[in-house]
Amino acid sequence: MAELSTPTxxxxxxxxxxxxxxxxxxxxxxxxxxxxxxxGVYVALGLLVAINLVITPNFLTVSNLRLQLVQxxxxxxxxxxxxxxxxxxxxxxxVGAVIALSATLIPxxxxxxPLVAILVALAVGVATGALAGTVVARVGVQPIVATxxxxxxxxxxxxxxxxxxxxxxxxxxxxxGTGTLLGVPYVVVAAVVATVVVxxxxxxxxxxxxxxxxxxxxxxxxxxxxxxxxxxTSVYVASGLLAAVAGVLLAARLQAVNSASLGQLAExxxxxxxxxxxxxxxxxxVRVLGTVAGALLLQLLSSTLIAQGxxxxxxxxxxxxxxxxxxxxxxxxxxxx
Amino acid sequence: xxxxxxxxxxAARAARLAQRQGALVVxxxxxxxxxxxFDTFATSGNLTNIAVQASFLAVIALGxxxxxxxxxxxxxVGSVFALGxVLAAYASQYGTLAALALPLAxxxxxxxxxxxxxxxxxxxxxxxxxAGLLFARGLLLLVTDSGRNTYDVPVGxxxxxxxxGSILGVRHPIWIVVVLYAVGTLxxxxxxxxxxxxxxxxxxxxxxxxxxxxxxxxxLTYVASALLAGSAGVMIASYTSSGVPIxxxxxxxxxxxxxxxxxxxxxxxxxxxxxxxxGVLLLQVIANVINQLSLAQAWQAVVQGTILLGVVVAQRxxxxxxxx
Numbered sequence: 046m047a048e049l050s051t052p053t054x055x056x057x058x059x060x061x062x063x064x065x066x067x068x069x070x071x072x073x074x075x076x077x078x079x080x081x082x083x084x085g086v087y088v089a090l091g092l093l094v095a096i097n098l099v100i101t102p103n104f105l106t107v108s109n110l111r112l113q114l115v116q117x118x119x120x121x122x123x124x125x126x127x128x129x130x131x132x133x134x135x136x137x138x139x140v141g142a143v144i145a146l147s148a149t150l151i152p153x154x155x156x157x158x159p160l161v162a163i164l165v166a167l168a169v170g171v172a173t174g175a176l177a178g179t180v181v182a183r184v185g186v187q188p189i190v191a192t193x194x195x196x197x198x199x200x201x202x203x204x205x206x207x208x209x210x211x212x213x214x215x216x217x218x219x220x221x222g223t224g225t226l227l228g229v230p231y232v233v234v235a236a237v238v239a240t241v242v243v244x245x246x247x248x249x250x251x252x253x254x255x256x257x258x259x260x261x262x263x264x265x266x267x268x269x270x271x272x273x274x275x276x277x278t279s280v281y282v283a284s285g286l287l288a289a290v291a292g293v294l295l296a297a298r299l300q301a302v303n304s305a306s307l308g309q310l311a312e313x314x315x316x317x318x319x320x321x322x323x324x325x326x327x328x329x330x331v332r333v334l335g336t337v338a339g340a341l342l343l344q345l346l347s348s349t350l351i352a353q354g355x356x357x358x359x360x361x362x363x364x365x366x367x368x369x370x371x372x373x374x375x376x377x378x379x380x381x382x
Numbered sequence: 383x384x385x386x387x388x389x390x391x392x393a394a395r396a397a398r399l400a401q402r403q404g405a406l407v408v409x410x411x412x413x414x415x416x417x418x419x420f421d422t423f424a425t426s427g428n429l430t431n432i433a434v435q436a437s438f439l440a441v442i443a444l445g446x447x448x449x450x451x452x453x454x455x456x457x458x459v460g461s462v463f464a465l466g467x468v469l470a471a472y473a474s475q476y477g478t479l480a481a482l483a484l485p486l487a488x489x490x491x492x493x494x495x496x497x498x499x500x501x502x503x504x505x506x507x508x509x510x511x512x513a514g515l516l517f518a519r520g521l522l523l524l525v526t527d528s529g530r531n532t533y534d535v536p537v538g539x540x541x542x543x544x545x546x547g548s549i550l551g552v553r554h555p556i557w558i559v560v561v562l563y564a565v566g567t568l569x570x571x572x573x574x575x576x577x578x579x580x581x582x583x584x585x586x587x588x589x590x591x592x593x594x595x596x597x598x599x600x601x602l603t604y605v606a607s608a609l610l611a612g613s614a615g616v617m618i619a620s621y622t623s624s625g626v627p628i629x630x631x632x633x634x635x636x637x638x639x640x641x642x643x644x645x646x647x648x649x650x651x652x653x654x655x656x657x658x659x660x661g662v663l664l665l666q667v668i669a670n671v672i673n674q675l676s677l678a679q680a681w682q683a684v685v686q687g688t689i690l691l692g693v694v695v696a697q698r699x700x701x702x703x704x705x706x
Contacts, residue, residue: 136508138635186694187648189455193635194694198687204680309631313457313512326506356528361520365513369499372509 082375086322086338089371093345101352111230115298117344118236119144119291121337123311124318125243126284128336131319132247133260133280134328135188139177139195140288140315143170144308146199147292149207151218152302159217166296167289173199174285178278192281196312200304207304213296222297232294239287244333256280260328318343321371404693404700405643405657409664412671420674428670430553434621436666437555438463440659441614443637444566445607447658450641451570452603453583453650454507457634458496458514459611462489464630465522466615471533471625472525474541481541481619485612492518493608497601511604515634522627529627535619545621555617559659562610566655575599583650639690640665645697664689 081088097104123140130137147166154162173195180191213219226234247253255276258266267273291311296302322339323332346367350360417424442459449456466485474481496514500507523529535541547554570576578599581589590596619625638648643661646653665686672682 180691180695184695184698186698190638190642190648190694191691193638193642194687194691196635196687197639197683197690201680201683201685201687205678205684208678208680313515316509317512320506320509326508356523358520358523358528361516361523365517365520368513368516369505369510372505373499373503376505 082323085374086335086342086371090338090342090345093342093349097345097349101349107228111233113341113344113348114233114236115230116348117340118230118232119295120311120314120318120344121236121340122239122287122291122294123284124315124322124336124340125239125333126280126287127312127315128319128322128324128331128333129243129247129256129280130188130284131260131316131324131326132256132328132331133277134263135181135260135277135280136192136316136326137177137281137284137288138189138192138312139173139199140284140291141308141311142196142199142203143173143285143288144292144295144311145304146173146203146206147289148296148302148307149203149211149304151293151296152211152213153206155213155215155218159215162215162218163293166293167286170285170287170289170292171282172285174282174288175278177285178281181281182274182277203304207302210301210303212301214300218297219300222294222300232298235290235294239290240333240337243283247331247333252276252279257329257331260330262329314343317368321368323375325376403645403657404696405645405660405664408689408693409660409667412664412667416667416671416674423670423674430556432663432666432670433556433559434553435669436662437559438614438618438621439633439636439640439665440559440662441562441617442611442633443640443658443662444562444655445610446634446637447566447641447644447646447653447655448570448579448603449507449607450638450646450648451579451583451650451653452600453586454500454600454603455511455638455648456496456514456604456607457508457511458492458518459607459637460630460633460635461515461518461522462492462608462611462630463615463618463633464627465489465492465518465525466612467619467629468522468525468533468615468625468627469612470541470616470619471535471623474533474535474539474619478539478541478544481535481539482616485616485619486609488521489608489612489615490605493605494601496608497604500604501597501600507604526625526627532627533625535623541620542623543620545617546623555621558613558617563655563659570655575602579603580651583652585651636665639686643690643693 103109123144127137127140147170150166150169151162154165177188177192177195180186181188221231224231247256255266255271258269258271259273259276263273288308288311292308295307299307318340319336320326320339321342322335322337324330324335343364346364347360350363355363413423422428442463446456446459466489469485469488470481473484492514496510499505499510526532543554545553545555545558549557570579578589578594578596581592581594582596582599586596615630618629640661641653641658642648643664644654644657644659646657668685668689669682672679672685675681
């Protein structure tokens with residue numbers, strides 16, 4: 046599983062853990078606690094799929110599944126970057142504005158060819174991520190404030206750059222938005238690739254280990270000689286880049302860019318997916334597959350409610366309750382106060 | 383570095399002053415420049431306009447200030463603000479008392495539930511109030527038939543007077559802000575709740591070990607925040623004589639920005655109430671100046687974001703200078 050955590054005593058070993066050497070005794074299985082915390086999101090997702098199989102006609106059709114995946118992909122891509130940032134104990138509120146800005150630039154630079162336009166959009170994501178990372182890592186501003194300032198400011202820049210809704214007629218970008226690879230839409234392929242890359246980086250590389258170490262205990266990581274500032278900066282760069290990727294994909298799929306509305310509240314969807322997926326906001330632990338399941342769960346939840354003829358109002362109310370319930374199951378019992 | 387202790391003291395004091403009052407300095411400079419540049423800025427009409435426009439955010443940000451003192455955050459205030467406005471406009475047909483009681487009861491209940499989940503359930507304020515944001519917005523959509531209904535306050539209703547009237551030539555919303563911030567300052571400095579809130583933000587475990595009523599104070603903070611956001615909704619419903627469903631989106635971020643601009647640290651444990659008011663006024667004056675320049679609305683966000691980033695970066699450097 047793609048679960049990585051720094052060995053914090055409170056999380057891994059309760060006070061009763063014996064100190065004697067020798068083979069470690071098997072920890073007692075507690076179905077209600079640790080198990081639910083670890084696999085709850087998958088169980089919930091499975092349950093929701095099962096319910097849908099029964100109550101939603103045409104649920105198990107290729108077109109419906111494809112639609113669900115296409116819709117969840119941009120959210121998931123953003124959430125993966127968010128998961129890395131949250132793993133370091135930070136947060137990135139700027140992703141929605143980065144989506145809007147990068148997408149807005151596409152119609153402006155499409156005259157130079159689609160590849161140039163895409164590169165400009167991605168470069169902007171990297172640049173804004175580097176700015177956020179520098180302000181957080183080098184200056185020491187709290188992540189929530191630094192990225193809040195970027196959220197406000199970058200949305201303004203996006204609105205200045207895209208003063209009206211601009212259509213995208215470029216065939217390459219349209220193909221990117223609507224085309225498929227062996228029946229799988231490119232948008233979904235991109236999300237899968239992003240998931241695998243993030244999973245690999247976190248689970249199999251030194252950078253990934255350093256990332257969770259920084260999130261687990263920043264001072265200890267610094268004292269251990271880890272390149273804390275570089276790690277911190279790079280997660281915001283990664284988050285900015287992934288947000289820009291989502292922006293490009295959304296622009297390609299929607300074939301028009303409205304800088305005022307695109308990516309609005311995307312930061313909150315991404316954070317919700319990450320947290321519902323079992324990654325604690327306090328950092329030191331990232332669950333990549335949990336994040337995937339969290340994003341799928343939220344997507345399926347809203348589409349199920351809408352398919353059942355529920356209004357936006359009910360959908361939001363149910364989502365709110367589910368989010369709190371999911372977080373309570375996973376984190377609520379750790380601190381009993 | 384190698385400087386004499388005396389000079390360190392002076393420099394540190396100057397740095398601390400600049401950190402705490404940085405927003406005030408920017409605000410004063412901006413007002414002076416604007417007054418010099420536009421004849422229309424320093425008129426009583428324009429200044430009243432700024433103050434009234436700022437009053438809604440000021441009331442919301444006051445609650446946010448106390449939440450942030452405890453080291454928490456309240457993302458639900460924008461939705462609760464909008465919900466309060468819609469409920470007030472809806473209930474105004476049953477009389478002024480109903481128009482006050484219904485929104486405050488519902489908003490207070492939302493704050494209470496959030497506070498209980500945070501303080502007793504031990505969940506992160508960020509995620510609980512994020513759910514609260516969704517929940518309050520969902521309730522609002524239910525009440526307004528998915529945002530299609532805009533309730534109007536009946537013509538001649540006394541409820542309109544709440545935000546449209548004036549006393550001694552000063553508009554009611556300004557009075558409300560003055561009174562609430564005076565109360566907020568008194569609560570912070572003259573009651574046991576103020577130090578308790580700051581102690582929780584400083585170090586919650588220590589506050590608990592000292593026997594302070596940590597859970598109760600935290601719950602109360604979220605109730606107060608929701609009540610103030612709901613009150614701001616009541617004010618805007620009275621001011622515009624209607625309950626507009628689409629307001630309040632992103633207001634929580636504006637409120638947080640105002641609190642941060644006012645010199646309150648998001649880590650909690652320190653800050654001032656009046657600093658928040660300065661932060662709110664700074665945001666509003668920026669908006670006003672952008673309007674005076676007849677620039678695109680988007681510039682407002684660009685300038686506000688830039689100033690917020692500039693102020694927090696400056697605060698960090700000044701805090702380092704203070705420590706030296």
